[in-house]
Amino acid sequence: MNQEFSFPHRHANHHDEAFAALPQTxxxxxxxxxxxxxxxxxxCRIFLLLCHSEECVINIAAFMNMSSPAxxxxxxxxxxxxxxxxxRxxxxxxxxxxxxxxAQELHRMIEKVMNLSCCNEK
Ligand SMILES: [Zn+2]
Structure with a gap:
């Protein structure tokens, strides 16, 4: 962090290390x-399906009721x-x-957010 930088406000919960450790945008x-x-x-739905099953475009499209190109x-x-x-x-x-x-972390995250249990663990 810039040495000359000073915060406009000083708050009790301020934590200098949090700012110092923050990567650049x-x-x-x-x-x-x-x-x-x-x-x-x-x-998200296609990704979660593929976390649990391997599939071809045609089957995914049929299941999702979407066109194959989409x-x-x-x-x-x-x-x-x-x-x-x-x-292939x-x-x-x-x-x-x-x-x-x-991919594993995102799989768990989606299930957590949606409150789903993982069908790989049944
Ligand atoms: Zn799962």
């Missing part, structure tokens, strides 16, 4: 873009952000949540 880009991927209810668009965004991974088997491409700590 530019360092939050990855966090913001990750949450941006989950800022859409349809993408679902493919959401899957592309989730894949680019690293939250979803693919596996012949002509078929299967999607599932990435096997990463981040």
């Amino acid at each position: 530019a360092n939050f880009e990855m966090v913001a873009s990750t949450f941006k991927q989950l800022s859409d209810p349809v993408r 679902v493919a668009h959401h899957l592309k965004l989730l894949k680019v952000s690293g939250l979803v991974q693919t596996r 088997e012949g002509k078929e491409v299967f999607y599932r949540a990435a096997q990463s700590n981040l």
